[in-house]
Amino acid sequence: MKTRALGSSELRVGEVGLGSMYLSIRDRPSENDAVRTLHAAFDAGVTFVDTADVYCLDQRDIGHSERLIARALRERKGAPVIIGTKGGLERPGGAWTRNGRPAHLRLACESSLAALGVSRIDLYQLHAVDPAVPIADSVGELARLRAEGKIAHVGLSNVSVAEIEQARALVPIVSVQNRWNPSHRAPERDGVLAYCTTNAIAFLPYSPFGGAHGAKGLAGTGHLGAVAKRLGMSPHRLVLAWMLAKSPAVIAIPGARRVESITDSAKASDVELSGGGVAEIEGAFPA
Numbered sequence: 001m002k003t004r005a006l007g008s009s010e011l012r013v014g015e016v017g018l019g020s021m022y023l024s025i026r027d028r029p030s031e032n033d034a035v036r037t038l039h040a041a042f043d044a045g046v047t048f049v050d051t052a053d054v055y056c057l058d059q060r061d062i063g064h065s066e067r068l069i070a071r072a073l074r075e076r077k078g079a080p081v082i083i084g085t086k087g088g089l090e091r092p093g094g095a096w097t098r099n100g101r102p103a104h105l106r107l108a109c110e111s112s113l114a115a116l117g118v119s120r121i122d123l124y125q126l127h128a129v130d131p132a133v134p135i136a137d138s139v140g141e142l143a144r145l146r147a148e149g150k151i152a153h154v155g156l157s158n159v160s161v162a163e164i165e166q167a168r169a170l171v172p173i174v175s176v177q178n179r180w181n182p183s184h185r186a187p188e189r190d191g192v193l194a195y196c197t198t199n200a201i202a203f204l205p206y207s208p209f210g211g212a213h214g215a216k217g218l219a220g221t222g223h224l225g226a227v228a229k230r231l232g233m234s235p236h237r238l239v240l241a242w243m244l245a246k247s248p249a250v251i252a253i254p255g256a257r258r259v260e261s262i263t264d265s266a267k268a269s270d271v272e273l274s275g276g277g278v279a280e281i282e283g284a285f286p287a
Helices: 033-043 064-075 102-118 136-149 161-168 194-198 213-218 224-229 234-244 258-270 276-286
Strands: 003-005 012-015 048-052 082-087 119-126 150-155 173-177
Touching: 033 064, 033 258, 064 102, 082 102, 102 119, 102 136, 119 136, 119 173, 136 150, 136 161, 150 161, 161 173, 161 194, 224 234, 224 276, 234 258, 234 276
Parallel strands: 048 082, 082 119, 119 150, 150 173
Antiparallel strands: 003 012
8 A cells, every 4th residue: 555644743554544433333243343343454454443532432431442442453563554643532331521621631632642552643633623722722632642752743623724823833743634525525615624635634535425324325426436436446445545645645534333434445545546537526515
């Protein structure tokens, strides 16, 4: 698999990674099947796995995804895998709520270190800006955790250009993770994708197929199915190839519950799209 720089960091990772949320939330596979999917990702050349402490069922299950990844890596000793995790949300009763208070972020980071079984986290991202907490307070705590050696690099998720700039005034930001897919193209319109490309910040698009429901119906999204069939690939692989062609800052992180899904997605790195190919794909998207 071809590799790309993780923003301005010294790290290089496969340009198709794995988003691990679906291994740990509702309708998740068994732990053994989840680990098999992780191993299949490693076998396919995936060297970046995205996770979060709240990829779980509820607050009692915090760290489920991180513990799965830790087990998969123990079983595959020496796998050159970079882990990106996140803090700043909670799961009371299975809900998703924001908590960007410094004390919470510190506790969350410590818990993630324990769940992953590491002394330093490769990439730690603020999961979402908490409207009740100044972003400077939240990012400032991540800067302190970085200075203490508990995290190597800082990233952000669900942010605007203005929020990225606020954060960069406090600490180097190597990644931004926002929602982006054929039906939700906000990063192209709000300037976030262009800002990341210009400023050597990795852009990690989450929900590339429109969530689990969108992934099942992706072939019927606009004319994607017809274009993918003509090109001899799944619409999922085609969407990821389009994303990679749009900017050298993009590192794709498709979710997967099954071995077959991540094996297919990883092959997007082999697809070469011309400018005309990108335009054709975008012409197949919903209006």
